[in-house]
Amino acid sequence: MAQGGQEVTDIHSSANQEKDSCAGCGIALQTETADKPGYIPQAALEREPVICQRCFRIKNYNDASSVTVDQDEFLRLLGSIAATKSLVVHIVDLFDFEGSLISGLQRFVGNNPVLLVVNKTDLLPKSVNLNRIRNWVQQKAKEAGLRTVDVVLCSAMRGSGFDHVLEALDEFRNGRDIYVVGATNVGKSTLINRLIRDYSDLERELTTSRYPGTTLDAVHIPLEDGKSIIDTPGIVYPSRLTELVPRRVLQSLLPEKPLKPLVYQLNERQSLFFGAIARFDFVAGAPQSFTVYSSPAMKVHRTKLERADELYAEHKGELLAPPSLAELDEIPAWTRHSLRIPRGSDTDIFISGLGWIHANSSQGAEVDVYAPKGVKVLLRDALV
Incomplete structure (x- = not known):
C-alpha cells in the first residue's frame, strides 16, 4: 500500500483514471446508496479529482470513518495480518459484546499480540464495579478462544479510560504497526480519531497520508517512528439487530x-x-x-x-x-x-x-x- 508522498501522487493522477472509479482508493463509484463503499453525490462527479465521499471526508475533514465490507473481504484482510509484525487492537462494544466480538480472530492474526479494547463503558450504570466487568470480559474472551495480552475498558466518546489505552499501546507495541479491527457501530472511528490526536504527532500530514493506495483495504496513519496505525474497514455481522x-x-x-x-x-x-x-x-x-x-x-x-x-x-x-x-x-x-x-x-x-x-x-x-x-x-x- 502506498504511503506518504507516493499517496499524493496516486491522488493527483486522477486525470488518467476513468470517472467510474475513485482516484483516492480505486473503489467503483456509485451514486445510489450513501452508506455503501464508493458513494459519491451526483453533483460531485464534476469535481477534480473524482473521489468517493469517504476519501473526500478523509482529505478535507481528517475523518477516519470506517467503511463496511462483507465478511469474506474482511476475513481476507484479517488473514494478511498474520504475515506482519503488528499489535492487533480489537475494539468491541460492551453493550453488544457477543455481537461485536470477532469470532475466530486468533487464527487470523497468527502470533501477533491482541489488545482487547472494550468501548462504551459509559453506558453502564455508575454503580457497576469495573473490575468485575473486566474479569467478565476476560472470561468471555477466553471462552471464545481469544488470547489477549490485556483487556482495557474505556469510553472513546467520553474519553474515560483512554489513558489506559495509550499505556497499553506503549507497553505492548514494541515498535510494531498497530492494526485496529472491529465490527460496525462499536465506536472504532471515534477511537481511531482519539489515537490520531493523542498518539500520532503527524496531524499535518493526515490529509494526504491517510488515503489508501489503490484498494479499499485499510487506511494507514503514519507514526513518527516510521510505523503506522492501520484502520481496517468495519465488518458487518448480520446477526446484530443494528x-x-x-x-x-x-x-x-x-x-x-x-x-x-x-x-x-x-x-x-x-x-x-x-x-x-x-x-x-x-x-x-x-x-x-x-x-x-x-x-x-x-x-x-x-x-x-x-x-x-x-x-x-x-x-x-x-x-x-x-x-x-x-x-x-x-x-x-x-x-x-x-x-x-x-x-x-x-x-x-x-x-x-x-x-x-x-x-x-x-x-x-x-x-x-x-x-x-x-x-x-x-x-x-x-x-x-
Missing part, C-alpha cells in the same frame, strides 16, 4: 447515555414487547423480576401472553414502535428462541443490538424470545 433495521430505527437501539435498568415483576405467561422489534415471553416459572437493559429510547410494553399475538397484529408500527408499519417490511420476520434458565444461575438473556434482560430469580424459568431471523439470541453469565 445491521438489519432501517437507519432511522438505529436512534432507538443505540443508547447515548447511561442505561437506566427497568425492573418488571412478572408472573408466568406475561410478555414484554420492545417496540415492534422483539418480544420476550415468560413462559413458565415462579413469579420473579426481570431487569431490562436497553436504550431509553426503546419503548417496552407489557401484556399477557394470551393477548400478545393479537396486540402485535393490531398495534405493530403504532403503539408498538419503532419501527413504523412501513419500516417493518424492511426487517426479517421473527424467529422464536426457546430458552431454559437453570436454577441457581445468574443469567442474562442477550439479544444482539437490543441489549439484555437479567433474570433476577435463582428459581429458574422458561422463556421465549422473538427476534428478526438471524439475530443472535443467547443465555450468558450476567454482566451486571
Whole structure:
C-alpha cells in the first residue's frame, strides 16, 4: 500500500483514471446508496479529482470513518495480518459484546499480540464495579478462544479510560504497526480519531497520508517512528439487530447515555414487547423480576401472553414502535428462541443490538424470545 508522498501522487493522477472509479482508493463509484463503499453525490462527479465521499471526508475533514465490507473481504484482510509484525487492537462494544466480538480472530492474526479494547463503558450504570466487568470480559474472551495480552475498558466518546489505552499501546507495541479491527457501530472511528490526536504527532500530514493506495483495504496513519496505525474497514455481522433495521430505527437501539435498568415483576405467561422489534415471553416459572437493559429510547410494553399475538397484529408500527408499519417490511420476520434458565444461575438473556434482560430469580424459568431471523439470541453469565 502506498504511503506518504507516493499517496499524493496516486491522488493527483486522477486525470488518467476513468470517472467510474475513485482516484483516492480505486473503489467503483456509485451514486445510489450513501452508506455503501464508493458513494459519491451526483453533483460531485464534476469535481477534480473524482473521489468517493469517504476519501473526500478523509482529505478535507481528517475523518477516519470506517467503511463496511462483507465478511469474506474482511476475513481476507484479517488473514494478511498474520504475515506482519503488528499489535492487533480489537475494539468491541460492551453493550453488544457477543455481537461485536470477532469470532475466530486468533487464527487470523497468527502470533501477533491482541489488545482487547472494550468501548462504551459509559453506558453502564455508575454503580457497576469495573473490575468485575473486566474479569467478565476476560472470561468471555477466553471462552471464545481469544488470547489477549490485556483487556482495557474505556469510553472513546467520553474519553474515560483512554489513558489506559495509550499505556497499553506503549507497553505492548514494541515498535510494531498497530492494526485496529472491529465490527460496525462499536465506536472504532471515534477511537481511531482519539489515537490520531493523542498518539500520532503527524496531524499535518493526515490529509494526504491517510488515503489508501489503490484498494479499499485499510487506511494507514503514519507514526513518527516510521510505523503506522492501520484502520481496517468495519465488518458487518448480520446477526446484530443494528445491521438489519432501517437507519432511522438505529436512534432507538443505540443508547447515548447511561442505561437506566427497568425492573418488571412478572408472573408466568406475561410478555414484554420492545417496540415492534422483539418480544420476550415468560413462559413458565415462579413469579420473579426481570431487569431490562436497553436504550431509553426503546419503548417496552407489557401484556399477557394470551393477548400478545393479537396486540402485535393490531398495534405493530403504532403503539408498538419503532419501527413504523412501513419500516417493518424492511426487517426479517421473527424467529422464536426457546430458552431454559437453570436454577441457581445468574443469567442474562442477550439479544444482539437490543441489549439484555437479567433474570433476577435463582428459581429458574422458561422463556421465549422473538427476534428478526438471524439475530443472535443467547443465555450468558450476567454482566451486571
